[in-house]
Amino acid sequence: MRFRVSLIPTLKEAPVEAHTVSHRLMLRAGLIRPLGSGIYTWLPLGLKTLRKVENIVREEMDAAGAQEVLMPAVQPAELWRESGRWDHYGKELLRIRDRHEREFCFGPTHEEVITDLARRELKSYRQLPVNFYQIQTKFRDEIRPRFGIMRGREFLMKDAYSFDMDTAGLEVTYRSMYDTYGRIFRRCGLRFRPVEADTGSIGGSASHEFHVLASSGEDVIVSCSHCNYAANLEKAISAPLLAPPNPEGDAPMRLVETPGQKSIQEVSTFLKVETRRLIKTLVVEGDGQACLLLLRGDHELNPIKAAAALGVRNLVIPEGSRIAELTGGLPVGFIGPVQTDLPIVADYALEGTSGMACGGNAPDRHWIGVTLGRDLPTPRFADLHNVVQDDPCPRCGPGLLSLDRGIEVGHVFKLGDKYSKALGVSVLDPDGKERTPIMGCYGIGVSRIVAAAIEQNHDDNGIIWPVALAPFEVEILLANPNEPLALQTAEALYAELRSRGIGVLLDDRDERLGIKFKDADLLGCPLRVVAGGRALKEGKVELQIRRTGEAIPVEIPQATATILERLQTLLHAESKG
RNA sequence: CGGGGUGUGGCUCAGUCUGGUAGAGCACAGCGUUCGGGUCGCUGGGGUCGUGAGUUCGAAUCUCGCCACCCCGACCA
Numbered sequence: 001m002r003f004r005v006s007l008i009p010t011l012k013e014a015p016v017e018a019h020t021v022s023h024r025l026m027l028r029a030g031l032i033r034p035l036g037s038g039i040y041t042w043l044p045l046g047l048k049t050l051r052k053v054e055n056i057v058r059e060e061m062d063a064a065g066a067q068e069v070l071m072p073a074v075q076p077a078e079l080w081r082e083s084g085r086w087d088h089y090g091k092e093l094l095r096i097r098d099r100h101e102r103e104f105c106f107g108p109t110h111e112e113v114i115t116d117l118a119r120r121e122l123k124s125y126r127q128l129p130v131n132f133y134q135i136q137t138k139f140r141d142e143i144r145p146r147f148g149i150m151r152g153r154e155f156l157m158k159d160a161y162s163f164d165m166d167t168a169g170l171e172v173t174y175r176s177m178y179d180t181y182g183r184i185f186r187r188c189g190l191r192f193r194p195v196e197a198d199t200g201s202i203g204g205s206a207s208h209e210f211h212v213l214a215s216s217g218e219d220v221i222v223s224c225s226h227c228n229y230a231a232n233l234e235k236a237i238s239a240p241l242l243a244p245p246n247p248e249g250d251a252p253m254r255l256v257e258t259p260g261q262k263s264i265q266e267v268s269t270f271l272k273v274e275t276r277r278l279i280k281t282l283v284v285e286g287d288g289q290a291c292l293l294l295l296r297g298d299h300e301l302n303p304i305k306a307a308a309a310l311g312v313r314n315l316v317i318p319e320g321s322r323i324a325e326l327t328g329g330l331p332v333g334f335i336g337p338v339q340t341d342l343p344i345v346a347d348y349a350l351e352g353t354s355g356m357a358c359g360g361n362a363p364d365r366h367w368i369g370v371t372l373g374r375d376l377p378t379p380r381f382a383d384l385h386n387v388v389q390d391d392p393c394p395r396c397g398p399g400l401l402s403l404d405r406g407i408e409v410g411h412v413f414k415l416g417d418k419y420s421k422a423l424g425v426s427v428l429d430p431d432g433k434e435r436t437p438i439m440g441c442y443g444i445g446v447s448r449i450v451a452a453a454i455e456q457n458h459d460d461n462g463i464i465w466p467v468a469l470a471p472f473e474v475e476i477l478l479a480n481p482n483e484p485l486a487l488q489t490a491e492a493l494y495a496e497l498r499s500r501g502i503g504v505l506l507d508d509r510d511e512r513l514g515i516k517f518k519d520a521d522l523l524g525c526p527l528r529v530v531a532g533g534r535a536l537k538e539g540k541v542e543l544q545i546r547r548t549g550e551a552i553p554v555e556i557p558q559a560t561a562t563i564l565e566r567l568q569t570l571l572h573a574e575s576k577g
Numbered sequence: 578c579g580g581g582g583u584g585u586g587g588c589u590c591a592g593u594c595u596g597g598u599a600g601a602g603c604a605c606a607g608c609g610u611u612c613g614g615g616u617c618g619c620u621g622g623g624g625u626c627g628u629g630a631g632u633u634c635g636a637a638u639c640u641c642g643c644c645a646c647c648c649c650g651a652c653c654a
Contacts, residue, residue, distance in 0.1 A: 012603065012615070013589050017647045037646065091578090092652065108653090143578075143652065157654055209654095303651095411654060445654030479613070514614040521614090533613050542613090 001472065003507040007044055009033075010519050021216060022454035023148030025463050029522050031450075031471075038145025038153030045523065046450070048471035048503075050156065053449045054135055056187050056468065057158045064180040066131040066160055071113045073137060077103035079112040083422045092140045106139040111419045111441065114161040118437070119425040122163060128427065128437060129169050131177075133160035135446060147218075149451040150407070156447040163420070163437040165429065170438045174206075174414055177442045181210050181410050182577065184444065189466025189574035190453060193406065195221045196231040198304055207413045210444075211406025212452040221406045222387055226399030234304045237383055238391035238401060240348065244276045244296075246355035253338070253369040255360050262333025264297045267366060271357055274298075279350065279358035279370065281335045283323045283342070286312030290326045294337055294346040296353075299385035309345055309382035327361075334359045337376050338367055344379040346372065351381050407452040408445070415439040463524030464547050467571045472505040474563060475525040477516045479532025481508055486532030489541065489556060493529060496560050502567070521546070526570055527563060545570075 007030070014024040026032045031046030042050055058068065074096070080086035086093075086105075094106040107113070114132055122128070135158045145153050160177065164170040178194065185192040190212050197209040209232055211221050222236035223229065231237075261270045268275045278297030283290060286307065293306055307315040318326065326342070327335055336359030337344050350356075354371040372378055393399030417436045419425075426434040450469070457464045467473060474497055478490040494506045505525060507516045513533065520528050530542040540553040543562060547570075554562045 009587090011588065015588070015647095016583085016590090019648080034646090090652080138654080140653070144648090144650085146648085151653080155654070159654085408654065443654050448654055477613095512612055512614085512616070514612085514616080517614045519615085530613075535613095 001044075001505050003505060004509050006505075008519075008523070009043070010522055018148060020147040020150065020455075021458055022150060022451040025454050025458060025522070026148055026451065029463055029524070032149060034148075038142060038151070040149060040152060040154075045471045049450050049453075049465070049469050050447060052469050052471075053188065053446050054156070054158075057184055057444055057446060058135065060180050060184045060187070061133050061158070061160065064131070064176055066133045066162075068134065069117075069132050070134050071107070071110050071117075071136065073107055073139075074104050075107045075110075075113055077105060079116055079423075080105060083112050083115075083419060085112070092142060094139050094141045107136070108138055108140040109443075110134070110136070110159055111161065111415075111439075112423070115419040115423040115425060115439075118161075118163055118420070119423055122425060122427050122437065124427055125165050125429045125435070129162060129164045129173055131160055131162040131173060131440075133158060133442075147451070149447050150455075151218075152447070155445060158444040158446050160442040162440040162442070163425070164440070165427075165435060165437065167414075167438055170414055170440050174412060174440050177412050177440065178208060181412065181442070181444070185210060185212070185410070186575050186577040187468055188449060188453065189468045189571075190409075190449070190456060190577075192409070192577060193221060193223060193230055193404075195223070195406075196235055197411065198232070198234045207411065209408050210410035210412075212409050212449070212456055213404060213406055214452065214455040215405055216455050217405035217407040219406050219408055221404050222401050223404065224393040224396060224399040224401055226393060227396040229393055229395040229399070229401075233386055233403070234302065236387045236401070237394045238387045239394045240351075241391070243351075243353040244274065246277075246353070248355035248369050251355070251369050253367050253371070253375045255362075255365050256368055257364060258334075258360075258366045259364045261364075261366070262331075267357065268297065271366065271368065273357050273368070277353075277356055279337065279356050281337055281359050283318060283326055283335060284310075285316045285318055285322075285326075286310040287314060290342055292335070292337055292340060292342045292344045293384055294344060294350055294358075294379065295385050296347065296349045299347065299349060299388070301384060302386045305382070306345075306384050309384060330359075330361060331363055334361065334363055334365060336361050336367060336370075337372075337379070338370060339376070344376075345384070346379040346381050347384040348381050349385060407448070407455060409449050409452050410442075410444045412442045413440060415441050458524070461518075462522035465524045465526055466574045467526045467567055468574065470503070470524070470526050472503040472525050473527060473567055474502055475505040475507060475520050475523065475528040477507050477513065477520060477528060477530045477532075479513050479516075479530060479536070481510055483532055486536055489536060490531035493531060493541065493556075493559055497563065500560065500564065502563070527566060529559065529563070 009030040011028045014027050018024045018027055030043055032040040034040055077086055096104050138157045139154050142153050162173045164173055192210055192212050194208050194210050197207045220233040222231050261267045264275055264278055275297035280295040280297050282293045303315050356370045357368045358370050360366045387401055389403050391401045420436050420439050425437055429435045453469050454463050476490050479486050494504055497504045526546050528544045535542040535553050541559050543552045543554050
C-alpha cells in the first residue's frame with residue numbers, strides 16, 4: 001500500500017475524551033474514527049489488523065473441526081421469548097420494530113438462533129458432535145461504553161456453539177476449544193492467561209476466561225506462583241487462612257469508647273489493633289431480606305460470592321439512610337454482630353478467631369476482645385471475600401497467590417441443556433430414544449483483541465504490533481521521493497517484498513523524514529526500512545526494529561532475505577504466549 | 578439510571594465570571610526555505626460558538642428547556 005494515496009489520517013494530538021492508551025493510539029494512528037457513543041468506523045489500517053485477527057481465529061476454528069456459518073444480526077423477539085430472555089436480558093438488548101410493529105432485537109449473542117437451527121436440522125446422534133461458529137457484528141447497548149474499541153456497543157465477535165450427546169462428549173469438545181483458544185492467542189503474539197471464571201448470567205456448569213495481560217486491564221486475575229491454578233477475582237479462593245494471633249487471651253469482651261471512629265482504618269489506628277483483627281460488619285439486602293455479613297477488617301467483600309452464599313439473585317448494599325432503618329437508627333461505622341436480631345453470615349477467615357474488635361451497636365462504641373461462638377452465637381460461615389496478594393493457594397501447598405490485571409478476550413462455557421431444552425432440540429440416540437444435546441459456547445472478542453494487543457504492546461511513541469497482527473509487516477520510508485536513486489531503491493524493495501507475500505507500506509509522501517519517522521513509530525509496523533539518505537550513500541538501506549529500536553545497515557541485495565529472516569525470528573519469539 | 582464534567586473551524590484549546598466587530602497553535606491550500614526525528618517564514622481558505630426558546634438596544638458570554646459526548650459506579654467478548 002502506498003501512503004500517499006491511502007487514508008491514514010494520523011493525528012499529532014488525540015481528542016480529549018480518549019484516555020485509554022489503546023483508544024488514543026487507535027485514533028492517532030488513524031485505525032478508527034468514532035461515529036457515536038461506542039460505535040466506530042474501521043479505517044483501512046485498522047481493518048487490516050482486524051482481518052488478521054479474524055483470519056487467525058477462522059483458521060484455528062476450522063482446524064479444530066468447527067464449521068463456519070453466518071447468522072442474522074437481527075433476530076425476531078419470538079425466539080427470545082421462547083428462551084425466556086426477552087424479559088430477562090434487560091436494557092443491553094437493543095430492541096427494534098419493523099414496519100408491521102413486529103418486535104426484533106439486534107443480536108447481542110446467538111444462542112437462540114443457533115439452537116433454533118439445531119432443532120430444525122439435527123435429528124440423529126450420527127450428526128453429533130458438531131460445533132458451529134460465526135464471526136459477526138454484535139450490538140450490546142452497554143450502559144456506559146468506554147475505552148474505545150475495548151468496550152464498544154457494536155463489536156466484532158467470534159461465537160461458537162457446540163452440541164454433544166452427553167456431558168462426556170462436551171468435556172472433549174470443551175477441552176478442544178480450550179486448547180484452540182491457546183493456539184489462537186499464541187499465534188496473535190499476545191501474553192495471555194486462561195483462568196477459571198464465574199459462569200454468571202449465561203448459566204452453565206464450568207467456564208474459563210482468557211485474559212490478555214496488561215496493566216491497564218479492567219479485570220483482576222489471580223494465579224498461583226507454584227502450580228497452574230488461576231481464576232478471576234470473582235471466583236478465586238484461597239486455602240484456609242490462619243486466625244490472627246490474639247494477645248488478649250481469653251479476656252472477656254468489653255465495650256470501649258471510639259468517638260467518631262468509623263472506618264476500619266480509623267478504628268485500627270485509634271484502638272491500636274491491626275486491621276486483620278477487626279470484624280468488618282456490612283448490612284446487605286438480598287431479595288429484600290436484610291442480613292449482616294462479617295469480614296476480616298483487611299478484606300473486601302466479593303458480592304458475587306455473597307449473593308451465592310445467601311442464595312439470592314440480587315444483592316444490594318443499601319445507602320446509609322436505609323441501613324439506619326434496618327438497624328434501628330445506627331450510624332454506619334458502629335454496627336456489629338453482638339446483640340443483633342439480623343441474621344449473620346461470616347467469612348471463613350473469621351472461623352476460629354478470638355479477641356477481635358467490632359462495632360458496638362451504639363454510637364461511638366466498639367467491642368474489643370470478641371470471640372465468635374462465645375460472645376455471640378456461632379454464625380454460618382461462607383466464602384465472602386476477595387483473595388488478596390500472597391494468600392495461600394487452594395490447590396497446592398507452597399504456592400502463594402498473586403494478582404494481575406487482564407483484559408478478557410475469550411470465554412468458554414459448558415452451557416449444558418439450558419437452551420437445547422428450552423427450545424426443544426432433540427436427536428435420536430442409537431437406541432432410537434430422544435435425547436437433548438448438551439451445549440457449549442465459546443466467544444472471542446475479535447475487535448477487542450485489536451485494542452488489547454495495543455494495550456499490551458506500545459511505548460511512548462506509539463504502537464508496537466506483534467508481527468502476526470501488524471497491518472503491514474514492513475514499512476519502507478522513502479527518505480526523499482525526489483531523489484531518483486532512493487525512489488528506485490524503495491520501489492524495487494517494495495515490489496520484491498510484495499512478491500514474497502509480505503505486507504508492505506511504502507511511505508512515499510513528499511514529507512520530511514522526521515515526519516515519516518514519527519508516523520512510523522505511531523503506526524507500529526514491526527520492521528521498517530529507510531531507503532535513501534546516509535545509508536544509501538554506502539549502497540545500503542537501514543533496517544530498523546520497532547520494538548527494540550535497533551538500526552541495522554544492510555547491503556541492498558541482501559535486504560529482502562534479511563527482512564524475511566528477521567520477521568521469522570520475531571514471529572517465533574512472539575508466539576510463545 | 579445515579580453522581581461529576583464538556584460542547585467555540587478537522588484536532589488541541591483561549592474567550593464566558595464582568596454581554597459590545599469570533600481568536601491562537603496544529604492541520605489544510607499557495608510561494609519560498611529546509612531536508613535522518615513533527616524545519617522556518619510569508620500569504621490564504623475555513624466557524625449561524627451543540628440546539629430551541631427567553632432576557633437585552635445588543636448574547637459564544639445571562640436564564641430555562643432539550644440534545645450529544647466524556648469521566649466515576651452496577652453489565653460483558
